[in-house]
Amino acid sequence: MFTKEVFLFLHLIFASFWVGGMIFLSLVVVPYIKDKPFKGEAFQEVGKRFSLYGTALTLTALLVTGLANAYLLHGGLERRTILEKLFLFAVIVVVSLAHDLWAGKKALDSEFHRVWAKRLGILNLILALLMVYLGVRIRLGL
Numbered sequence: 001m002f003t004k005e006v007f008l009f010l011h012l013i014f015a016s017f018w019v020g021g022m023i024f025l026s027l028v029v030v031p032y033i034k035d036k037p038f039k040g041e042a043f044q045e046v047g048k049r050f051s052l053y054g055t056a057l058t059l060t061a062l063l064v065t066g067l068a069n070a071y072l073l074h075g076g077l078e079r080r081t082i083l084e085k086l087f088l089f090a091v092i093v094v095v096s097l098a099h100d101l102w103a104g105k106k107a108l109d110s111e112f113h114r115v116w117a118k119r120l121g122i123l124n125l126i127l128a129l130l131m132v133y134l135g136v137r138i139r140l141g142l
Contacts, residue, residue, distance in 0.1 A: 004072045011065035014058050019132060021054040022125045040108045051100040059093060074138070081142060085134040092127050095120055 025046070033042045066089070070082050077083060099120035106113035 007065050007068040014061045018058040019128045047104050055096050081137050095124050
């Protein structure tokens, strides 16, 4: 029983860090930085740090804890909502990689890439919120 609680607790902590980090960036960091003369460098530095902690490490931990929760709490991957969440997770990984490794890295020197970095970031936040909604549905047995 304790194992179930630990995996669910860790999953919620990682999800909070990941989604909360994106919301914080969108509502606090971006509005502050966007009018500063150092905005390009600041976006690059913040992006690098959040990419490591908020994307790479957190998404890996969410995959591990999510799969553990699927088996420990729900008996496996048979439920449709769990499969939908796994599919959405794969989409989020692709969008995150495109944002972090393609558009974000080139955004400082290219308006085209800056626009795409913004679009992919917004899409990633929307997908993350949808992921939280699917998690609620799973917890409620839907």
